[in-house]
Amino acid sequence: MNIPNKIELANIPTPIQAIFFEGFEILIKRDDYTGIEWTGNKIRKLEYLIFDALQKKADVLITCGGVQSNHARATAAVASRLGLKSILYLRGKEPKTYDGNLALDKLFGAEIRFVTQEEYDNIQEIVEKEIASLKKKGLKAVFIPEGGSSALGIWGYIECAQELSKQLKSFKNKPSHIITAVGSGGTLAGLVLGKKLYGLKSNLIGVNVLKTSGDFEKIVYELANECSKKYRLGVKVNTKDFTILDGYSKEGYENISKDKLELLAFIAQDYGLLLDPVYTGKAFFGMVDYFVYQGNEFNKLMFIHTGGIFGVFPKIKKYLDTLENSVF
Numbered sequence: 515m516n517i518p519n520k521i522e523l524a525n526i527p528t529p530i531q532a533i534f535f536e537g538f539e540i541l542i543k544r545d546d547y548t549g550i551e552w553t554g555n556k557i558r559k560l561e562y563l564i565f566d567a568l569q570k571k572a573d574v575l576i577t578c579g580g581v582q583s584n585h586a587r588a589t590a591a592v593a594s595r596l597g598l599k600s601i602l603y604l605r606g607k608e609p610k611t612y613d614g615n616l617a618l619d620k621l622f623g624a625e626i627r628f629v630t631q632e633e634y635d636n637i638q639e640i641v642e643k644e645i646a647s648l649k650k651k652g653l654k655a656v657f658i659p660e661g662g663s664s665a666l667g668i669w670g671y672i673e674c675a676q677e678l679s680k681q682l683k684s685f686k687n688k689p690s691h692i693i694t695a696v697g698s699g700g701t702l703a704g705l706v707l708g709k710k711l712y713g714l715k716s717n718l719i720g721v722n723v724l725k726t727s728g729d730f731e732k733i734v735y736e737l738a739n740e741c742s743k744k745y746r747l748g749v750k751v752n753t754k755d756f757t758i759l760d761g762y763s764k765e766g767y768e769n770i771s772k773d774k775l776e777l778l779a780f781i782a783q784d785y786g787l788l789l790d791p792v793y794t795g796k797a798f799f800g801m802v803d804y805f806v807y808q809g810n811e812f813n814k815l816m817f818i819h820t821g822g823i824f825g826v827f828p829k830i831k832k833y834l835d836t837l838e839n840s841v842f
């Protein structure tokens with residue numbers, strides 16, 4: 515097995531906390547506490563990707579995502595921490611006011627380029643041109659893929675699976691299911707590989723916040739097997755090694771339905787736990803709906819809180835309106 519090197523940026527291991535929800539104990543793996551200005555799950559992947567970029571003598575990190583991309587903001591934060599420049603290609607129109615992650619991108623000194631969906635579909639080509647033009651100016655730019663989800667980036671979650679496997683040794687009652695949000699597939703792909711390598715017993719469940727379960731079965735399968743091949747891990751992943759729970763993002767990636775907002779406001783009020791509207795909120799809702807309310811079988815649940823906190827702020831009025839309409 516060829517384990518790639520990484521630069522240490524994250525506060526890990528992250529703690530595991532328990533909450534009691536509708537009479538069930540739910541463990542929360544606090545990957546929102548990983549550090550570098552609340553980067554959530556992204557910093558684990560960036561530890562590997564940025565080591566590689568530094569080996570390549572990068573002056574500039576280029577990445578891409580949606581206008582409120584957590585990954586783009588995390589990359590900008592880390593770049594400024596390391597004295598590098600960052601360029602972010604964000605899919606969507608420039609809004610009149612910058613808030614949430616976008617405002618932070620600016621604060622961290624990133625150069626922001628807004629692109630249409632059509633341009634985004636050809637992002638590789640656009641980025642290659644940018645890299646070539648920076649080269650003429652004597653600057654080395656390295657591209658980090660969307661969500662940091664590549665055969666290298668997913669090492670962050672292979673390592674997280676190892677961390678979990680060690681942490682759970684002291685738990686008498688281990689989680690039967692571990693649940694995470696799925697956006698570009700890297701977090702789940704890393705966990706799936708790490709489960710095989712480090713003997714994690716729990717079933718792995720991803721809640722997709724965009725696309726379909728079929729899309730992510732393919733993406734996670736391909737990412738995990740590409741990584742296994744590239745780093746000679748000697749394991750083969752198949753689509754039965756994980757489950758994607760579909761149907762929890764019908765309102766669309768950037769939106770959140772009223773019933774989900776009500777749950778998130780309740781969780782904030784009763785547990786002091788903040789979940790974002792794009793990723794963790796939808797995944798947490800999916801988890802409690804599928805297991806607790808629909809009664810599908812489980813012994814104990816673990817939710818990976820992957821961060822995304824700044825996504826709360828562009829929608830904060832909606833969160834507060836939910837409280838105003840609450841009967842409590």
Ligand SMILES: Cc1ncc(COP(=O)(O)O)c(C=O)c1O
Pocket residue numbers: 554555584585661663695696697698699700701702790793794820821822823
């Ligand atoms: C807060 C948050 N949680 C979960 C995810 C999903 O992780 P992945 O892209 O590795 O599927 C993302 C990014 O897409 C994210 O920003």
